[in-house]
Amino acid sequence: MTIEYMSLKTLSIAPENMRKTAAESDLGELIASISAEGLLQNLVGYRDGDDTVAITAGGRRLRALNALAADKSSKAFRATMKIPVDIRDRAELHPEISLAENVHRLATHPMDEFEAFARLVEAGRSAEEVAARFGTTVRHVEGRLALGRLCDEVREAYRAGDITLDVAKAFTLSSSHEAQRSALATLRNTHSYGRTSRVVREMLITDQLPPHNRLVQYVGIEAYLAAGGSVTRDLFSSTDQEVAALTDGALVQKLATDKLAQDARALADEGWKWIETSLQPVDHAQLARYTRLHPRPMPLSDAAAAELAMLTEALEALRAEWAATAEGASDDDAEAVAKVEAFEQREAELEGAIDAIEQCQVGYPVPERARAGVVVSVDYAGDLVAVRGLVRPEDDGAVETTGRTPVTTDGRDSPERAAEKAAGYTLALQQDLAAYRQQVLKAAVATAPEVALDLVIYTMVTALVSRVGYRRSPFGASFTQTYERVELKDLDSTAAAAELDRIEAGIPFLVELPKDPVALFDAVRALEPDAKGALLAWCVSKCLTVGLPTAQGTAQRIVERIGSILKVDVAAWWRPTRARYFERVKKDHLLEILGDCGLDAVARQVAKEKKPAIVNGVAAVFDPSTRPTVLTEAQSLALDTWLPPGMAFGPAASEAETGAEGESPVPEEPVAAVAAE
Known part of the structure; x- marks a missing residue:
């Protein structure tokens, strides 16, 4: 050399x-x-x-x-x-x-670098000087200093690979070594999948509000800062503005209260009799105090109808013009790209205007708004929720509310409602379970023309025969299609969805309907009785509204009766999973589920575990692909048939029945069920 x-x-x-x-x-x-x-x-x-x-x-x-x-x-x-x-x-x-x-370079461990930065500052250099010396930013140096100043236990845990760099960064949110040690000890007693930076953040900022807090989401961090609120910022975020926590919870509460009152005032112009507000998510028990009115199709004013026609015509003309000019356009042509963007913007404007008018076609008549009200709240995601059409008992003289009710005559919760409370049902979970239940009953009614015809006649009688009195029906007399929505967005992949698709595909009449109304009517008349019955059942099923048994009123009693007549086996159509159910209920309820399925010993064994571990275990035994082979046949059967409170369709006898009499004239043949997804 x-x-x-x-x-x-x-x-x-x-x-x-x-x-x-x-x-x-x-x-x-x-x-x-x-x-x-x-x-x-x-x-x-x-x-x-x-x-x-x-x-x-x-x-x-x-x-x-x-x-x-x-x-x-x-x-x-x-x-x-x-x-x-x-x-x-x-x-x-x-x-x-x-x-x-x-x-063949051996890089230094990151913690060695962090500690070296800390020693430089301790020796008298400023963060600015260190940043200039190493050609980096001051914020980068401040982050390394914070990591180098962590307590010995956290630094050694990172060196040993017990925690990740992201988790180590989360410990810097507190400068207290005592708080860091306490959080690390708690973290080590947590299952590995729970050792995340978010868990550490929540432990270290217990007296502050994280950005994902629902009231923070509702108010907005910018509004909080504009009101003089202070925050703890994250030194390791991708931008200098990343907020780790909000320090003034009282200010967030005040801002949320003021904003909710303002949002509620915006609803006053709709003409409701009363408006209630709550910063807490609306609880099912709260809504159960009211009779719920549902929106109806509303005629458009002449001006709105004319505007809708004009907008629709403009949209069709725009699309026709685009179809004639877009062919052969190149993505590399800047002028063509600009035209595409202009077309898409105009199309979105027209579609938005049309949607706004069409939404006015469904609403509440003035007399209903004059006796009903709205409950306005903030949900778990921080979104504003306005539940319209709620009638207080004192304003509900014309509405019959006998049948299953969430509260008994002595003021206590009914057994059904008590079971839901014990399980920890949130409003969102109740709505999801009702949606799955509605989809299952639709699939059952779609194959039962006799019951569908009975329901149509019943609805006509209650609507047209005055001496019967007002009776709500689960079947919309205006033939309004109902839809299901769930948080998991898995309705398209359920067994009930597959059955409904199969039924629709098996009705040839639906493939190509005559456009002329008289021709359509004659085509319906020409159908064979079996085909006409299948079409009737399919149409009726599309209009069903189904809730949980704790839902109030006659309509829900009819739903339970239909489910009982058809012997709908919900367990054959729908099974609870981690995302659908188990992670959304209380820990004690999970242990009860194990006991209900003959796994009492397992429930006692895991009782002291954290909820996430129990959720994993319950989900595993319910899934046949991961279920332990040591379970008995009886235990497996119990797991395959268990349902959450309120999901099964039980007996719903009429008030006149005292025994087995009063059976429906429809033959009670079980509905064929497909294998659960």
């Missing part, structure tokens, strides 16, 4: 150097290091001519030196300065030398 000092301007990158892609943006730290400490390691190369040397190892150092020489503010670096180079014969310098230099 021969070290010679060569002029910087005579050095160039050799073709043998493995770094073919120059990452100039990554040279900042290296430039700062060479500027402060000089070149600590010589370069390696060979003579490429009388006065030039090609560098095979040290390409980044050479680029950093050239950058310093080009910087007029760096007085100590010039193109003529002498650089130490290990001059070798070109035949000796295989590409492997450059590769070896880059591959």
Whole structure:
């Protein structure tokens, strides 16, 4: 090895150097290091001519030196300065030398770097000075300092691989070593999947509100800051504005209260008799105090109808014009791209205007609004929820509410409602279970023409025969299709959805309907009785409204009666899973489920576990693919047939019945069920 000092301007990158892609943006730290400490390691190369040397190892150092020489503010670096180079014969310098230099580097552990930054500041240097010395930002240095100043236990846990870097960063939200140690001890007693940065954050900012808090989401961080609120910021976020926590919970509460009152005032123009507000999510028990009115189709005003026709015509013309001009347009043509963007913007404007008018076609008549009200609340996601059409008992003289009720005559919860409370049902879970239940009953009614016809006649009688009195029906007399929605968005993949698709595909009449109304009517008349019955059942099923048994009123009693007549086996159509049910209920309820399925010993064994572990275990035994083979046949059967409270269709006898009499004239044949998904 021969070290010679060569002029910087005579050095160039050799073709043998493995770094073919120059990452100039990554040279900042290296430039700062060479500027402060000089070149600590010589370069390696060979003579490429009388006065030039090609560098095979040290390409980044050479680029950093050239950058310093080009910087007029760096007085100590010039193109003529002498650089130490290990001059070798070109035949000796295989590409492997450059590769070896880059591959066989042993990087320092990140925690060693963090502690070194902390020692520099402790020695008297400012964060700004350290940032300038290493060619990085002050915020980057502050983050490294915070990590280097963590308590010994957290730093060692990161070194040992017990926690990830993201988790270590979360510990910096508190400067208290005692708080860090306490959080680490709790974290170590948590299952591995629970050792996340979010868990650590929540433990260290217990007296503050995280950004995902529902009231924070409702108010908005910008509004909170504008009102003078203070925050704890995250040193490791992608932007300087990342908020780790809000420190003034009382201010958030006040802002949420004021905003909710303002949002409620905006509903006053709709003409409701009363409006109630609640910062808490609406509880099912709260809604159960009222009779629920549902929106109806409403006629448009002449002006709105004319505007809707005009907008629809404009949208059709726009699409026709686009179809005629878009063919052959190139994505590389800037003018064509601009036209596409203009078309899409105009299309969205027209569609939005049409949607706004169409939404006015469903609403509440003035007399109903005059006796009903709205409950306005903030849900678990921080969104405003307005539940309209609620009638208080004192305003509900014309509405019959006998049957299953959530409260008994002595003021206590009914057994059904008590079971829901014990399980920890939220309003969202109740709504989801009702949606699954509605989909299942639709699939059952769609194959039962006799029951469908009975329901149509019943609805007509209650609507047209005045001496019967007002009776709500689960079947919309205006033939309004009902829809199901659940948080998991899995309704399209359920067994009931597959059955409904199969039924629809098996009705040839629906493939191509006559457009002329008289021709359509004649086509219906021409159907064979069986085909007409199948069509009737399918149509009726599309209009069903189904809730849980605790829902109030006659309509729900009829739903339960239909389910009983058809002997709907919900367990054959729908099964609870982690996402659908288990992770959304209380821990005690999960243990009860195990007991109900003959797994009392397992329930006692896991009773002291954290809820996430119990959720995993319950989900595993309910899933036949992961169920332990040691279970008995009786236990497996119990797991395959267990249903959440309120999901099964039980007996719903009429008030006149005292025994087994009064059976429906419809033959009670079980509905064929497909295998559960």
